[in-house]
Amino acid sequence: MSNKAINVLNDRIKDFLVKFPPFSMMTIENLDKVLARIKIKYIEKGEIVFNQGDPPGEFFYVVRKGAVKLERIEGGNNILIDVCDEGDVFGIRPLIAEQPYLSTGLAHEESILYAIHTDDIRNIMISNPKVGYFLASSFAAGSRNKKQGHNTDGLIFISHNQQFLQEDRLLEVQKLSIGRQPISCTLSASIQEAAKIMTQENVGSIVVVDEGQLPLGIVTDSDIRRMVGNDQIVSTMGIDQIMNTPVICLPVGTTFADAQIVMLQRGINHIVMTEDGSDESPVKGVFSESQLLAYQGNSPGIIIKQMKKTKKPTELKRIRDKADFLLEKYLYQEVSINFVSDVMTAINDALFVRAIELSQNDILEESGQKVPVRFSWVAIGSLGRREQILRTDQDHALIFEDVDDENYDEVKAYFLDLANRVVDILKICGFKDCPAQMMANNPKWCMSIKEWKDQYRQWIHSPNNESILHANIFMDYRSVYGDVSLTKQLTAYIMTMVHDHRIFLTYLAKYAVETPPPVSFFRNFILEKNGAHKDQFDIKQRAMLPLVDAARVLVLDQRVERMNNTIQRFERLAEVDAKNKEMYLDAKSAFEVLLRLRALNALKNSDSGRYISPDSLNKIQRILLRNSFKPIGHLQDVLQVKFQLNFF
Incomplete structure (x- = not known):
C-alpha cells in the first residue's frame, strides 16, 4: 500500500476514534502513537476474539462496525454481560491488570475491530491522566447488561478527596477551545x-x-x-x-x-x-x-427549545421524557452531580413555565380573561432548592399582588383556575400530586403578598411542630415564573422577622437534630420496621433531610439571603465560618453522594429512589453511604452547642 493510501486510511481511523472516549481525550501526538501500530481485524459472526480464562493479550479492542458479545460462564450457566457496538471499548483487562480474561468475547454479527496495542496506551495513560481515569474507572465499573440496566458495581460515587476527577470524564465538562478569531x-x-x-x-x-x-x-x-x-x-x-x-x-x-x-x-x-x-x-x-x-451531540438546550414551541400537554410529556435519558447518561458517566441538578432544574423550570403559558392561553381563549394582576409562581421544597433531579411530587405555591377586598375573590378565583390547569398538565408530564397538597391550586397556598407575610409571621411568632414543618418547606422557595419583585419583597420581610425573633431559629435547629444519623450498616442502622418499605433505608428522611435542615438554619443564622441550594449553602458556610470549613465541605460532599445514590436507585427501580435495600448496595456504595453519615452527626453537634438545645 502506498504512503498516500496509508495516510488516507489513518485519517479515516482517526476521524472515527476521536468521536469516542478515551480517544476523544487524547492529544494529536497521543493519537499518532496509537495509529502507528493499530491493527484492523475482521471477524465473522460467532468468531471468538478471546476466551474466558485466556492469558492477557497484547491488544484491547474498539468496535468499528458490527457488534461483539461478552459472555461469562458462572455455575455452568452462560451469562450475557454486554453487547458492544460501534465505538465501544472492550477487552481492557490486559491493559489494567495482568490477569486472565473474565469473559469470552465473540462476534454477535460480522464485525470490524480496531486492535490497540496495550503498551502504547500505557505510555499515554502516564502523560494524559484523563485517559487513565477513564480506562481505570471503566475497568473498575465492569460491564453493564443493557437488557437489565446499568451495573453500578464500580466507581459510581466519588468523594471530594478521591483522586478521580469527574470533570475529565466527558466532553460536556472539558474546557472549551477558543477556536477561530472572533468576528x-x-x-x-x-x-x-x-x-x-x-x-x-x-x-x-x-x-x-x-x-x-x-x-x-x-x-x-x-x-x-x-x-x-x-x-x-x-x-x-x-x-x-x-x-x-x-x-x-x-x-x-x-x-x-x-x-x-x-x-x-x-x-x-x-x-x-x-x-x-x-x-x-x-x-x-x-x-x-x-x-x-x-x-x-445532545443538549438539554434542545429539550428546552422544544418545550417552548409545543402547544399540547401530551407533546410536552414526550419531550420531558427525553430528559430522563439524558439524566441516565449523566449519572452513569459520572458527570458532576451539581451539573446534573442544574440541568434538570433548568428543564423542569422550562416545563413549569410552558405549562403556565399554555394554561393562561386556554383561559384567555375560553373566557377572554387576562392575568388580572402581577403574580409569581414559586417552586418550594426540593424544586425550590434546585435539587429535584427526578420527577417526584409537585411542590409549588403562588403569590399575587395585593388587591382591594372588592376584587379579591375574582382575582383569587382566576389564579386557582390557572393553578388547577397547570397541575393537570404537570400530572400528564409525570409529576404526581403532593400528598400534603402543598400546591398552588390549594387555596391555602395561593395568596396575596400580604397574606403570605401574615402566614410567615404566624409561623415565626408561634412556632410549633406543624408550623416548623411548613416553614422548612416554604423557606426554600424561588420564583419560577412571573414578577420576581414579589418574592424579593417577601424574602426581605422574612429575614427581618427571623432576626427579630431568634427563638424561631432555635426551633428550626431543634427540628434539624431530631433525626440522628445511623452509625453504620451493622450497628444502629435505622431501617423501616413495617409497611411497604420494611427493612429498607429511607435515604431522604434519615440522611438527606438532616443535611438540608442543618444547612438552612445555619445560613439563616449567618444572614445569608436568597441562597436555597444545599450544596451552595455548605460552600457559603465554609467561607463565612472558617473554623468549621472542613466540616461544611464534608457535609457538601456527603450530600452530593446521597443525591447521586438516590437518583441511581430511582433509575434502577423506576421509583422515587427514596427507599434503598442495604443488601442491594455494593461495597463501595456502602462505604460512601456510611461516610456520609459522619458529617450529619458533626453538624448536629454544632447545632446543639450553638443554639444550646440541651437547655431548650
Missing part, C-alpha cells in the same frame, strides 16, 4: 455593514467592540431576522440600535458545563469569551450553542 465590528458600523461582515465570514454572530477590543454588545443572525420580520429595522440604522448589551461573558478555560448552564439560565445562544470573564477585558472568542451541540 467583530465597531460601534460606528451600520446594521447593513455588520450583516455583510457576518455573511462574508459565514458566522452567526458579530461582537461590537471598542478600540481596545472590549465587548460592548453582540448581534446574532436571529436578532436581525426577527427585527426584519417585524418591520423594526432599517439597514442604515446603527448596530447599537439592535445589539444585545451588556454582553454575557465567560473566561478563557470555561468548561462545557459552565457554558451550558449559563446559556440555559440566560436563554441565550452565544457567549463571548474574554481573558478574565468580564466585559472589561478583550474578546478572545465566541462560543455558540451550535458548537456545543457539535461537541456533545
